Amino acid sequence: MEIIRRNPLVASQRAAEALGRIRSRMSTLEEQATSGVKFDKPSEAAGEWTAIHALRATRADQDVYDRNISRIRDMIDAQDTALGSTATVIKRAIERAVQMGSGTYSDADRIRTAGEAAQLREEILALANSRLDGKAIFAGDAWDGVAFDPAGVYQGAAATSKVQVAQDQSIQMMTDGSAAFQGTTDVFQALSDFETALASGSAAAVQTSLGSLQGAYRQVVEARQEVGFRQMRVMDAEVIGDSLSGLLDERIAATLEADPIDVFTELSALRTSYEAALQVTAASSGAKLFDFLR
Amino acid sequence: MSLFDNLRTGYTGLRAASAGIRVTTQNVTNASTPGFTRRTLEQSVRPPVQTRGGLWVGAGVQVDRIGRAANPMLFNRVLLSGGRAGMANAAQGALSSAENLFETTNGMGLRESIDGFFDSLASATADPGDFGRRQEVLVAAGRMTSTVRTVGQGLNQAIAEEDDALAAQFDVINADLAEVADLNRQIIEAAGVTTPSDLADRRDQIITRLSDKIGASAHIEADGSATVLIGGHAAVSDVTARTINAVFSPTAPPQITISVGQGVADITQEVEGEVGGRIAAREVLTSWLGDLDALATGIRTEMNTRHAAGFTAGGTAGGALFTTPPTGSSAAGISVAITDVDDLAFASANTGLPGDQGNLASLIAGGTAAVLGGKSFGAATTDLTSLVASDTRKWQIESGSADAAAADAEQVFSNFTGVDLDQEAVELVRYQAAFQAAAKVIQVTDDMLGDLMSIIR
Numbered sequence: 001m002e003i004i005r006r007n008p009l010v011a012s013q014r015a016a017e018a019l020g021r022i023r024s025r026m027s028t029l030e031e032q033a034t035s036g037v038k039f040d041k042p043s044e045a046a047g048e049w050t051a052i053h054a055l056r057a058t059r060a061d062q063d064v065y066d067r068n069i070s071r072i073r074d075m076i077d078a079q080d081t082a083l084g085s086t087a088t089v090i091k092r093a094i095e096r097a098v099q100m101g102s103g104t105y106s107d108a109d110r111i112r113t114a115g116e117a118a119q120l121r122e123e124i125l126a127l128a129n130s131r132l133d134g135k136a137i138f139a140g141d142a143w144d145g146v147a148f149d150p151a152g153v154y155q156g157a158a159a160t161s162k163v164q165v166a167q168d169q170s171i172q173m174m175t176d177g178s179a180a181f182q183g184t185t186d187v188f189q190a191l192s193d194f195e196t197a198l199a200s201g202s203a204a205a206v207q208t209s210l211g212s213l214q215g216a217y218r219q220v221v222e223a224r225q226e227v228g229f230r231q232m233r234v235m236d237a238e239v240i241g242d243s244l245s246g247l248l249d250e251r252i253a254a255t256l257e258a259d260p261i262d263v264f265t266e267l268s269a270l271r272t273s274y275e276a277a278l279q280v281t282a283a284s285s286g287a288k289l290f291d292f293l294r
Numbered sequence: 295m296s297l298f299d300n301l302r303t304g305y306t307g308l309r310a311a312s313a314g315i316r317v318t319t320q321n322v323t324n325a326s327t328p329g330f331t332r333r334t335l336e337q338s339v340r341p342p343v344q345t346r347g348g349l350w351v352g353a354g355v356q357v358d359r360i361g362r363a364a365n366p367m368l369f370n371r372v373l374l375s376g377g378r379a380g381m382a383n384a385a386q387g388a389l390s391s392a393e394n395l396f397e398t399t400n401g402m403g404l405r406e407s408i409d410g411f412f413d414s415l416a417s418a419t420a421d422p423g424d425f426g427r428r429q430e431v432l433v434a435a436g437r438m439t440s441t442v443r444t445v446g447q448g449l450n451q452a453i454a455e456e457d458d459a460l461a462a463q464f465d466v467i468n469a470d471l472a473e474v475a476d477l478n479r480q481i482i483e484a485a486g487v488t489t490p491s492d493l494a495d496r497r498d499q500i501i502t503r504l505s506d507k508i509g510a511s512a513h514i515e516a517d518g519s520a521t522v523l524i525g526g527h528a529a530v531s532d533v534t535a536r537t538i539n540a541v542f543s544p545t546a547p548p549q550i551t552i553s554v555g556q557g558v559a560d561i562t563q564e565v566e567g568e569v570g571g572r573i574a575a576r577e578v579l580t581s582w583l584g585d586l587d588a589l590a591t592g593i594r595t596e597m598n599t600r601h602a603a604g605f606t607a608g609g610t611a612g613g614a615l616f617t618t619p620p621t622g623s624s625a626a627g628i629s630v631a632i633t634d635v636d637d638l639a640f641a642s643a644n645t646g647l648p649g650d651q652g653n654l655a656s657l658i659a660g661g662t663a664a665v666l667g668g669k670s671f672g673a674a675t676t677d678l679t680s681l682v683a684s685d686t687r688k689w690q691i692e693s694g695s696a697d698a699a700a701a702d703a704e705q706v707f708s709n710f711t712g713v714d715l716d717q718e719a720v721e722l723v724r725y726q727a728a729f730q731a732a733a734k735v736i737q738v739t740d741d742m743l744g745d746l747m748s749i750i751r
Contacts, residue, residue: 009326010704017701042393042683047685053676057409064413069418108314141649144423161649164416164658173420174649286469289719 005101015281022274026254029267037257050254054256059248064163069238072089072163072173076231078132079175083224086127090187090217093120095193097210100203106199114198121191125152128181138177147177151187154178165237180223185215297746299353300739304512306354307732310337313357314725321482325713329499332363332713333491362491363711364527369498371703376502377509377566379693379700385578386693388469390578390685395448396682403455405675408593412435412661412672415654423607423648427647428497428635435630436750439616442590449583456525460548463569467507468499471522471535478519479533480738487517494518496509504529509566526559527552540569547576578685583623590624592666592674596633600660601721604639604653607644612639638680 022068032038039045045052096117100110128138128148135143148158156177162170181187190212197205316336324330328370338351397403414434477497484490489573502521504510510529513521522530529536541549550565550573553560559707562573594616615638619627632638642652664701666674 001719003714005332005709005712005714005717007325007708008326010708010712012326014701017697022593028692040397041390042396043390043686044683045681046419046687049680050676053405053672056406057672060406060413061416062372064417068420120451138317141645141647144648157645157647157649159649161419161422161651162431162655163419170419170655257323289716293719293723 009283010242015277015284019248019274019277019281022270022277025237026267026270026274029263029270031183033260033263033267036257038258039142044111053253054145055248059245061167062245062248065237065241065243068163069165069241070235072165073137073231073234073238074169075173076227076234078130079137079227080224080231080249082130082137082229083128083180085159085219086124086181086187087217087220087224089120089123089127090191090213090220093117093194094213094217097206097213100198101207101210103203105203107203108205110198110203111201115194117191117195121188121195124151124163124187124191128187129178135174136177137264138175138180140174141177143174148181149189152182152186152192154182157242165238168239169233170232172236175223175227180220183219183223185212185219187216190216295751297739297743299351300728301736303352303354304735306340306356307735308729310355310357311725311729311732313360313676314728317360318721320714322715322722325715325718329495330713331491331495331498331711334361334363336361340370351672352467352590355499360491362494364498364514364706364708366512368703368707372700372707373502373505373511375700375703377505377694379569379696381509381571382572382689382693382696384568385575386686386689388452388572388573389578389682389689390576392449392452392582393682393686396679402441403679404441404445405672405679406670407438408661408675409498411438412658413663415417415658419651419658422640422651422654423637428638429605429639429695430617430667431638432632432635433510434629435615438593438628440627442593442625444632445500446586446590446623446628449579449586450623452575453579453583456579457542457548459570460576462565463507464539465571467504467569468535468537468539470504470507470709471529471538474500474504474520474522475533479531481518482533490518500734502692505567507567508569508715509564525550525552525559525564525633527554527559527561532643533706535571548573549579560577561708567569575689582678582682583625584684585674586625587623589671589678590618590628593671594618594624594628596663596665596671599658600656601639601653603648603656605641605644606639607636607641608648609641609644613637621728623716669694 031040039052041050042049085104096113098106100113105113105228128280129146130137136145136147136156138146139145140159141156141161144156145155147154149155154177159172159174159176161173163173164170180191190209193212194206194209299389299530307592314335314337317333321332336358338358340356342350343353344350411431411434414431418424418431421427429736474497477493477500481490481493481497484493497520497657498512501512501520504524508524511523513523517522519532520530521532523526524538527536529538537553539551541551543549548562549560550562550569552561565573573596594614597616602610606612614631617629617631618624618749619657640654640657641647642656643650661672662670664670669677695725
């Protein structure tokens with residue numbers, strides 16, 4: 001019969017290795033419990049880095065898009081508000097033109113009202129030169145200067161600047177004031193013509209200027225529609241971004257973060273195993289036939 | 295046969311039992327001595343003697359030799375598995391340490407730093423002329439190059455450390471080979487006089503250490519000497535040891551050679567043990583560094599080309615965005631070439647317009663361009679991280695299974711050659727009983743002689 005020999009040196013080495021394995025796993029779990037992270041070395045998640053990096057990269061991208069959306073939304077909102085106010089001012093001019101073009105008012109009334117038309121023009125010029133965070137909102141890419149000079153001549157540039165709001169989506173941030181205020185109809189010229197017509201006291205001249213004012217109104221409303229369209233795209237990007245962020249956070253938590261319940265349960269079980277292994281090791285190392293010799 | 299013969303016969307029993315107790319004592323006291331092989335008492339019946347009446351009667355017991363529970367086949371299993379475990383553990387240790395360079399607990403690894411740079415460019419689209427946004431781009435570029443540099447320098451350092459650790463092995467290895475040859479000589483010389491078990495234990499222990507260091511096998515010759523084979527070559531034969539060395543070159547991986555006649559033979563691919571593990575780890579680390587250098591060079595080339603196509607805030611053509619050293623590791627020396635935010639060439643034309651970001655779009659597109667073997671910088675970095683993960687994991691698994699195989703071989707070897715205290719306790723009782731019985735025989739014989747003497751009185 002073959003004798004199974006148990007050498008104390010080899011036995012103690014095996015016991016130390018077995019205890020070391022338990023301690024090593026306990027150490028990993030303790031690290032997970034304190035950091036909250038499941039993996040912190042490439043080899044701990046071999047084969048999963050494409051997914052992990054994609055998740056992290058997409059989440060980081062989304063943070064940038066969120067900041068960009070916040071920025072562009074404020075800018076487009078400002079443009080929308082300014083164009084809305086401009087439309088209101090032009091509408092008031094149209095109403096005055098309708099009133100003053102009728103036979104109800106005298107030539108003297110019309111001449112007195114000319115100053116009001118000049119004020120409306122100044123009001124629109126101020127709206128066209130609105131600034132947000134120091135940027136002229138209708139100056140296109142040349143936002144560091146003014147959009148229009150006092151004569152109503154466009155000083156800005158074309159609006160080519162686009163802000164990235166999603167992986168493959170960029171939205172134009174600025175508005176080209178020359179298109180909004182001086183496209184088919186020059187808004188400032190229309191108001192100047194209205195003022196001139198009023199100053200002449202001629203009802204017919206005022207009626208003639210009404211057409212230009214109505215054209216200016218349509219143009220500004222159309223410009224506002226275009227801004228509104230961009231506003232909707234920003235809102236869509238924001239809604240999709242919020243939804244994606246939530247989804248990504250959930251997946252990141254599931255993929256990368258250590259589950260405290262799992263970690264503490266396994267840690268507790270390992271501590272019990274470790275204590276049991278220590279006792280078994282001590283017991284098996286101690287008992288010898290020599291103990292029974294007299 | 296006389297009563298005196300009976301006394302002599304009993305005496306042989308006492309001597310044999312006494313020798314058995316000494317062997318047991320030696321075994322018990324060395325039970326935990328590394329490299330000690332269990333001793334066994336080999337005894338046999340003494341040749342019978344013929345009485346005057348022509349009868350052949352027994353003459354007691356004789357101790358033939360104190361044997362050593364050696365087993366060359368199991369010993370070679372220990373050597374083989376030890377060499378493989380030494381190799382796997384050394385490679386695993388080096389790679390596990392180096393892999394930490396690629397990822398951090400807070401997720402700010404290599405890939406994140408590259409993504410961070412391109413994200414800062416995307417963030418700048420909201421206001422390309424803004425100082426803060428431009429500063430953010432420069433900071434992110436600096437963080438990216440710093441991370442690439444840290445990983446590159448870390449890998450270069452790890453390779454240098456492997457070379458240093460490798461170089462430090464050979465004085466010990468060659469001293470061990472020389473000692474094995476010397477022990478062979480002592481064993482051959484002692485063989486005719488006594489049983490050189492202690493010398494053999496010492497020699498086998500050194501061969502085991504050699505196997506852990508460089509991978510070795512042993513063949514025990516008829517004269518008791520051991521031929522030690524390393525990389526298929528006899529590193530020790532009879533009383534002669536050959537020299538093993540590492541040859542380092544700045545342009546090639548280290549070469550492990552063994553002296554053969556007037557020349558040397560290359561055994562780099564054959565060695566195992568710690569040396570083999572360090573060679574393997576160095577090869578893997580060099581491959582990682584190669585990929586990282588390609589990444590650094592790719593970033594410099596692609597992004598500089600795109601940057602040069604644009605115009606700065608001051609209206610001048612874009613200069614280099616990144617630099618790498620002209621020689622050596624690109625990754626270990628990559629840095630940002632500009633320090634002034636106004637030198638970032640985001641504009642597509644020399645217009646000076648703050649909203650001109652035509653070239654910024656091109657720079658952002660650089661992040662997804664298929665540059666490195668048809669892959670973007672991010673994808674190539676993920677591939678590299680995955681490679682690091684799988685290479686390290688492979689050696690971790692190899693280390694685990696090699697350790698288990700080595701432990702198994704040691705267990706089997708120990709089962710044959712090791713001291714078991716329970717067995718020794720039984721042996722002790724057995725020899726004690728034999729001693730007491732032999733003593734009783736002598737006492738009875740002495741009583742009989744006493745009876746005879748009393749008749750004479």
